[in-house]
Amino acid sequence: MSLDKILLVGGAGYVGSILAEELLERGYAIKILDRLYFTDNGLRDIRDRVDLTIGDMRDVDPSIFDSVSAVINLGGLSNDPTAEYNPKANYEMNTISTQTLAEMCKKQGIKRYIFASSCSIYDRGVKYDERDILQDETSDVHPRAAYSKSKYDAERILLNMADENFCPVILRKGTINGFSHRMRYDLVTNTFVKSAMTTGNLNLHYGGEMWRPIIDVRDAARGYIACLEADEKRVRGEIFNLSLQNIRISELGLRVREALRDVGVDTDIRPDYSYKGVRSYRVSNKKLARVLGFQPKISIEESVIDLVKKIRHFGYTDFDNPKYNNIRWMKMLEEAHKIIKITGSVFETSTEKTDG
Ligand SMILES: NC(=O)c1ccc[n+]([C@@H]2O[C@H](COP(=O)([O-])OP(=O)(O)OC[C@H]3O[C@@H](n4cnc5c(N)ncnc54)[C@H](O)[C@@H]3O)[C@@H](O)[C@H]2O)c1
Secondary structure (H helix, E strand, O other), rough: OOOOOEEEEEOOOEEEEHHHHHHOOOOEEEEEEEOOOOHHHHHOOOOHHHEEEEEOOOOOHHHHHHHOOEEOOOOOOOOOOHHHHHOOOOOOOOHHHHHHHHHHHOOOOOOOEEEEEEHHHHOHHHHHHOOOEOOOOOOOOOOOOOOHHHHHHHHHHHHHHEEOOOEEEEEEEOOEOOOOOOOOOHHHHHHHHHHHHOOOOOEEEEEOEEEEEEEHHHHHHHHHHHHHHHHHHHOOEEEEEEEOEEHHHHHHHHHHHHHHOOOOOOOOOEOOOOOOOOOEEOOHHHHHHHHHHOOOOHHHHHHHHHHHHHHHOOOOOOOOHHHHOHHHHHHHHHHHHHHHHOOOOOOOOOOOOOOO
């Protein structure tokens, strides 16, 4: 059992909080750097076992790396809508600070640096059949959206930094599904579950014609750990796709509907062709299996059933709370910030000082 200390940047997020739990279970010590945009709820069961620094990844004191043996960077804006909403902040977080953190690691002799990239780099849209091909880590990609471009640029920078003293590893994750105490209902499978449990309908944007690679959040966490523990020579400067399988969103809808029946939720499926933001891509997951023997295990059905049980058990049934939807939440925080800048507080007068 290793007692290495791992720094998780963005470790209070949807993926980070599950990964932190898995790492603790394996005997690692955990440090987290997070701005807590979504509060520290994700860490509720492990809060007293992690060393949490609340701060911005763009403005880091080098002491954060003290006694750290590896860094996993999951911080920054984590989807298309938030990246489009503030492309400058997105680039600063997803690209520039990814580079700065890597340079700081290198300076401090921290070799392993795992970066949370995304399969959305492979997006080819749904318009042209001839573009609908299986892509792998060697495929030529030309991401243009703010989010995927920022991830791709960060990848390039990190790969150029690889040498015998620095071991960057890129994990291009598919879209994630499943339960986390930092819950997200803005990811397609989770959105389906939310929608079925609230309206009794699943809306298939663009008829669900698009392809997506998907993976359960616990499998994703295990993927990170596989890369963390792998022999350096196998992973240094490597990109790996991390996904269970590719699936058309229409098929995903059908499978989610069947799984939901097992937990007493009946739902209709409705195609909706008004939606325009259509991304589509399917990727090979063979490299991670070939190089590290890593295989995701959790099926869509298992993930959905587990998700519904935990939503009910822990009471995450306030589905429309904006905190579960990144773009709604970031816009709301911004709005609140504008108001609080003027009034100084929520309930107190500007001169009143109170702690309760
Ligand atoms: N969830 C997915 O389906 C998916 C798929 C592919 C890639 N990814 C990538 O994986 C990573 C984790 O995704 P997630 O779903 O856990 O996202 P998330 O939004 O739940 O978590 C991101 C975490 O980073 C923190 N953070 C954001 N900006 C920060 C800053 N400037 N300084 C410090 N902390 C900051 C947030 O507070 C949050 O806790 C992201 O990099 C995302 O782009 C996610």
